Amino acid sequence: MDFDLSDEQQATIDVAAKLLGDKSTPDAIRALEQADDLRFDRDLWAAMADAGLLGIAVPTEHGGAGLGVLELAMVLEEVGRRTAPVPALATLALGALPVARFGSATQQAALLPGVVAGTTVLTAALVEPLGDPTRPTTSARRDGDGWVLDGARTNVPAGLVADTIVVPAAVEGSGGGEVALFLVPADADGVTRERQNTTSGTPDARITLTGVALGADAVLGPIDDGSAVRWLVEHATVAACALMSGVAAEAVRITGEYTSSREQFGRPIATFQAVGQRAADAYVDAQGIRLTMLQAAWRLDNDVPADREVAVAKYFASLGGHRVVHAAAHLHGGMGVDRDYPLHRYFLLAKQLDLFLGGPSRQLLALGGLLAAEGPTR
Numbered sequence: 001m002d003f004d005l006s007d008e009q010q011a012t013i014d015v016a017a018k019l020l021g022d023k024s025t026p027d028a029i030r031a032l033e034q035a036d037d038l039r040f041d042r043d044l045w046a047a048m049a050d051a052g053l054l055g056i057a058v059p060t061e062h063g064g065a066g067l068g069v070l071e072l073a074m075v076l077e078e079v080g081r082r083t084a085p086v087p088a089l090a091t092l093a094l095g096a097l098p099v100a101r102f103g104s105a106t107q108q109a110a111l112l113p114g115v116v117a118g119t120t121v122l123t124a125a126l127v128e129p130l131g132d133p134t135r136p137t138t139s140a141r142r143d144g145d146g147w148v149l150d151g152a153r154t155n156v157p158a159g160l161v162a163d164t165i166v167v168p169a170a171v172e173g174s175g176g177g178e179v180a181l182f183l184v185p186a187d188a189d190g191v192t193r194e195r196q197n198t199t200s201g202t203p204d205a206r207i208t209l210t211g212v213a214l215g216a217d218a219v220l221g222p223i224d225d226g227s228a229v230r231w232l233v234e235h236a237t238v239a240a241c242a243l244m245s246g247v248a249a250e251a252v253r254i255t256g257e258y259t260s261s262r263e264q265f266g267r268p269i270a271t272f273q274a275v276g277q278r279a280a281d282a283y284v285d286a287q288g289i290r291l292t293m294l295q296a297a298w299r300l301d302n303d304v305p306a307d308r309e310v311a312v313a314k315y316f317a318s319l320g321g322h323r324v325v326h327a328a329a330h331l332h333g334g335m336g337v338d339r340d341y342p343l344h345r346y347f348l349l350a351k352q353l354d355l356f357l358g359g360p361s362r363q364l365l366a367l368g369g370l371l372a373a374e375g376p377t378r
Contacts, residue, residue: 012056012071016078019051020044024082026342032085039085039202040161049118054092059100062112068301069097069235073242073293080246083345085202087121087158093239094157095122098166098181098232102221107183111164124166125153125207126236126357133168133357134229136179138209140169147219149182149212155356159205160193162186166220167209168229179226183218184209200349234310235300237357241293241317244353248286248324251346255279255328258335275331282327285320292316308370315363318354325350 005013023044032041048054057072058064065071072092079088096115099108099122114120126133138151149169156165164183171178184191190212196204221228256279259270269275292313299306325347329336336343358366 008067009071009074012053012067013074013078015051016053016075017081019047019053020078020082020084023047024084029083029085029342029345030340033201037203038161040087040158041085044084045086046118048086048088049116054118055112055116057092057100058096058112058116059108062108063116064112069238070294070297070301072097073238073297076239076242077246077249077290080243080349081250083200083247083342083349087123087161089236089239089243090123090158090162091115091121094124094126094232094236095162095164095166097235097239098124098220098228099183101231102181102228104217106217107220111183114163120164121158121162122164122166123156123158123162124168124232124236125156125159126168126233127153127155129154133233134179134226136168136170136229138167138169139172140180140182141172143213145216147182147214147216149184149209149214151209153207153209155196155198155204156207157204159186159207160195160203162205165207166232167207168226168232171223177225178223179229180223181220181228181232182214183220184212184214188212188214199351200345233357234306237310237314238293238296238300238306240353240356241289241296241313244317244321244350245286245290245293247346247350247353248282248289248321251324251328251343251350252279252282252286254343254346255282255331259331269331278327278331282324285316285324288316289313289320289324308367311363311367311370314358315360315367318358318363319360321350322354 052065053075055064056067056075060066076088096112099111111120115122128137138149138153140147140149164185167182167184168179169182171180190210192208194206196206198204259275259279260268262269296306296309296313299309328343329347332343335341
C-alpha cells in the first residue's frame with residue numbers, strides 16, 4: 001500500500017507552509033496581540049483566501065478546491081505550526097464542513113462562496129460543559145413552519161467574529177429524542193454574545209439564545225437521533241487534533257534548535273543524556289499525535305467508521321500535546337515562559353486544544369464504551 005502524499009496534497013502543504021511561515025511570524029503575531037484584542041489577523045485570512053486555502057474542502061461548484069478532510073487537516077496542521085491568529089478551525093472545520101455535507105443548495109450558495117473568499121466566518125457551538133456534545137441542552141420547538149431556539153452555548157470558537165453559527169438543539173415534543181443542527185445568524189434577534197477569555201488569549205464566546213425565531217430553511221441536515229451532530233463532533237475533534245499536531249511538531253523543532261545552540265560546560269545541552277531523552281520522548285509524542293490524527297482523518301474522508309480512531313487520536317493529541325509543550329518549556333529553562341519568546345504561544349494553545357471536546361479521560365471513557373458495546377473488533 002502506498003502511503004506517500006499525492007502531488008496535490010504535497011502542493012497544498014507547501015503553499016500553506018510558505019504563506020503562513022512568511023506572514024504568521026512571531027513579530028507579526030506580537031504586533032496583532034497589541035493592536036487587536038480579538039486576535040484575528042484579517043490580512044492573513046485574506047491572503048489564505050487568495051491562495052485557495054480557505055476553500056480547500058469546499059465543493060468546486062462554490063469556488064473551492066473540492067478536496068477532503070485529509071487535505072484540510074494538513075492545512076490546519078500548518079496553522080497550528082505557526083499558531084496563526086485566524087479562525088481556521090471554526091470556519092473551515094466546524095462551519096464549512098457540515099454546510100458542504102448537509103446543506104441544501106440554497107444554504108451552500110449563501111455561505112460557502114463567502115468562506116472561500118474570506119468574507120464569511122462560520123463556527124459551531126458544540127461544547128456541553130457538563131455533558132456529551134452529541135446531546136445538546138439547547139432546545140428547538142416548532143413554530144408554524146419555523147423554529148424557536150432557546151438555550152446557552154459556551155466556549156464557541158470565533159464566536160465573537162462569526163457571521164453564522166451552527167447550533168445543535170434537541171427538538172421539543174419529538175418523543176424520540178430527536179436532534180438537529182440549525183444555522184443561526186449571529187445578528188439574529190435574541191442572540192447575545194459575551195466574551196470568554198481563553199488560555200491562548202484568543203477569545204471564545206458564550207452564546208445565549210432567547211426565543212430566536214428561525215425559518216424552516218435554518219435546519220441543516222436531517223432531524224433524527226443526532227446523526228449530523230455526531231458527524232460534526234467527529235470531524236471537529238479530528239480538526240482540533242490536526243491543529244495540535246502542528247503545535248507539537250513546531251514545539252519540538254524550536255526546542256531542538258534551542259538545545260543544539262545553548263551551551264553549558266562548553267558543549268550544547270542537547271548532548272546531555274537527560275536533555276536528549278526528554279527531547280526524544282517529545283518527538284515520539286509528536287509523531288504519535290500526527291499518525292493517529294492522519295488515520296482518523298483518512299477514515300472520515302473515506303466514510304469508514306472512525307469513532308474509535310477519533311477517540312484514540314484525541315487521546316494522543318491531548319495527552320501527548322500536554323507532554324510535548326511541558327517538555328519544551330522545561331528544556332528551555334527560563335526562556336520557556338518568556339512572553340517575548342514564541343514558545344509560550346504553543347504552550348497556551350496546546351492547553352486550550354487539550355480540553356476542546358474532551359480531554360484524555362473523556363476519550364478513554366468513550367473508547368471503553370465503544371469496546372464494551374461492540375467488542376475489540378468491528
